[in-house]
Amino acid sequence: MEPSGRTCVQGRKDGRRGEKFGHIGANSGRAHAPAGEALELRRLAAEDYLKSGRDARGLDVMRAVLDDVGLPYPRTKQRALASLLFSEARLRVAPLRGRLRAAQTIDASHLARIDVAFAAGTGLSQSDPLRGADYASKGLLLALEAGEPARLCRALAVAAGNVATRGERERSRGRAEALVRAAERIAVEIDEPRCARRRSSPPGRCTSSSASGAARAPSSSARSAIFARAAAPLPGS
Numbered sequence: 001m002e003p004s005g006r007t008c009v010q011g012r013k014d015g016r017r018g019e020k021f022g023h024i025g026a027n028s029g030r031a032h033a034p035a036g037e038a039l040e041l042r043r044l045a046a047e048d049y050l051k052s053g054r055d056a057r058g059l060d061v062m063r064a065v066l067d068d069v070g071l072p073y074p075r076t077k078q079r080a081l082a083s084l085l086f087s088e089a090r091l092r093v094a095p096l097r098g099r100l101r102a103a104q105t106i107d108a109s110h111l112a113r114i115d116v117a118f119a120a121g122t123g124l125s126q127s128d129p130l131r132g133a134d135y136a137s138k139g140l141l142l143a144l145e146a147g148e149p150a151r152l153c154r155a156l157a158v159a160a161g162n163v164a165t166r167g168e169r170e171r172s173r174g175r176a177e178a179l180v181r182a183a184e185r186i187a188v189e190i191d192e193p194r195c196a197r198r199r200s201s202p203p204g205r206c207t208s209s210s211a212s213g214a215a216r217a218p219s220s221s222a223r224s225a226i227f228a229r230a231a232a233p234l235p236g237s
Helices: 005-030 035-051 055-068 077-093 108-123 129-146 149-164 170-190 193-197 208-215 220-231
Strands: none
Touching: 035 055, 035 108, 055 108, 077 129, 108 129, 108 149, 129 149, 149 170
């Protein structure tokens, strides 16, 4: 069924943005622009294609971007599932918080990998939820390793939404609650003015209602800050 009304208009806008970013990214590569700049433009193009429902085009661009940052696209669902289970096993024994570091002190290629994993995790969440969850988990592992607070907060919020959608089992609820609270603590510690101003995140950025519903996080204002943070421009981008 074709989308209609506001959804259709938004889809067309995202599709046009994808074309724009893709064109600029391709031209940047030919003009020998910095590799990071061209990669960022192609990542944005892939994300907008996927958000606008142009899945085939978005996947083509996204797969190339994933290859460029060393996060290859799983060719089969079996490989995607194995990768997801491995990442989640690592996350279960990893602390949800380490030493926070400013973006300027982290290698730009590491930040790019986090951003690409996030784009794949959210962009594929509707058309291919298994691979989307896989990349979201990889993104959280990378964000925990880097310690950049904005990206870590965002990755925790997305992971909480993914866990919350798996059902009402006590284990899932407890894990989602732990992820949300970890994100809340970082959001409060950052004390970012944009978090105070924004009250909700744009559709499709992360599953805030799922995460908060399953986890029953105690602070609605802090939770709003978390998911607003996920949509805000990130340092070092």
